[in-house]
Amino acid sequence: MKRYWLISLLIVLIIPLAKAQKPSYAFRVLASSGKSTFSGGKKQLYVGQRLYGNQKIKVGRQCYLSLVSRDGGTVQISKSGEYSIQDLKEKLAKAKSNAAQRYATYVISELTKARVRNINRNRYKYMNVTGSVKRASSNFQLNLAPQNAVNKFLRKSVEVRWAALKGTQTYKVVVTNEFDEKLLSKEIKDTALVIDFNKPPYKGQGMCVLKIASKEVAGQTSLLYSLINAAENKAIQRAFADFKKENTIASDNPADILEEAFFYEENELFAKALESYQKALKVSKGDEAYKVAYHHFLIRHAIGNYQKYKN
Incomplete structure (x- = not known):
């Protein structure tokens, strides 16, 4: 009787393990x-x-x-x-x-x-990039995806950066909430802005919308950029915890770093995805395939200087 009990116990233990194992992808x-x-x-x-x-x-x-x-x-x-x-x-x-x-x-x-x-x-590399959509354009180049996309963040403190605009010394920055109520309106000399959802005027906001304009150059205005506070989003937090559990990321393997990039991109964590694509390219020492992947990511989401690689 004891023997059959042991066999039954082994079956109970082995079956879930077999189900949990995923086939290795090529x-x-x-x-x-x-x-x-x-x-x-x-x-x-x-x-x-x-x-x-x-x-x-x-x-x-x-x-x-x-x-x-x-x-x-x-x-x-x-x-x-x-x-x-x-x-x-x-x-x-x-x-x-x-x-x-x-x-x-x-x-x-x-x-x-x-x-x-x-x-x-190859002239086909940047033609009709899969996943890209037509968007309005602007001379502003940010580390975020513009309107018609959302940018989610796992941390409550977010740094938004943009490339210096020619002829501009001062930037007019306006941040509103999802109801179009103004949270911030100021002029800054820097090309970066920290939005901290832990502190006023952003505290308690689940979402805010950013727009930047040049003070000196008329008509130079950015697109709208939506920022979502996902620090307490249980679904994303759970997905991120599961991802970390299933993937051992080696800092010297660009393919492992891309695993992170794919996860972040899929979950609309575009600023983190951008960092991972850049890191993978650096670790690969500028390998052509990784370079194209990075440029495609920029084109797909109209991030940074994507127009440079589009044509």
Whole structure:
């Protein structure tokens, strides 16, 4: 009887563990422009998506697709066709064994007239970046996503930064709450503003809206920027705790740092996502695939000097 009781106990313990284990993915989508699909062409790939060894992807004409493995290696594709994820994984492993650099890259591209691979000058990289939308434009360049997007923050103290505007010494800053009631109106010389939801005039506010204008240059006004206090948002806090539990982030592995970037972006924590993309690029020592991913992130959300990379 004791023997059967032990067997039953083992089954009870093992089954939840088996359910909890997730299959290991081969790649995550690092950057995408144009239309690339999976599941027989029925579903479009999106940045951050996990891809597994038993899947196939289809890259359309005039498209660019970049994939990143967990060890930091990348696959860049600009040639239309259908590709097996398992085959790409094996080819990247082979490229890694032959590569002198730390992070291997496997490239599949159209051939130029000179019959050489030319991924770095690929004209499709910044055409129709997946996930980007048309927005109004402004000469102001902030570390946040503008109107039609929200910027959530896990900390109550937020630093908003922007690039210095030509011909401007003084900036007119206006902050309102979600009911369009003015919380702050002041002129500052700096190109940064701290919004602390713990202190007046922001204390007790769940959301505020920022607008900046040049005092010296007429007509130079920023778009609207919405800031959400998510420090006490239980759903995001729980998701962040689960993410940290499931992911061990190595500070010297750009692919691990991208895991953070993907999480932050998915949860509209754009300022944190920006920091993670920048850090991943730095750790990769300027690797081309990571550079494109960073630029695509800026384009998707109209952050910073995104117009520079859009065309």
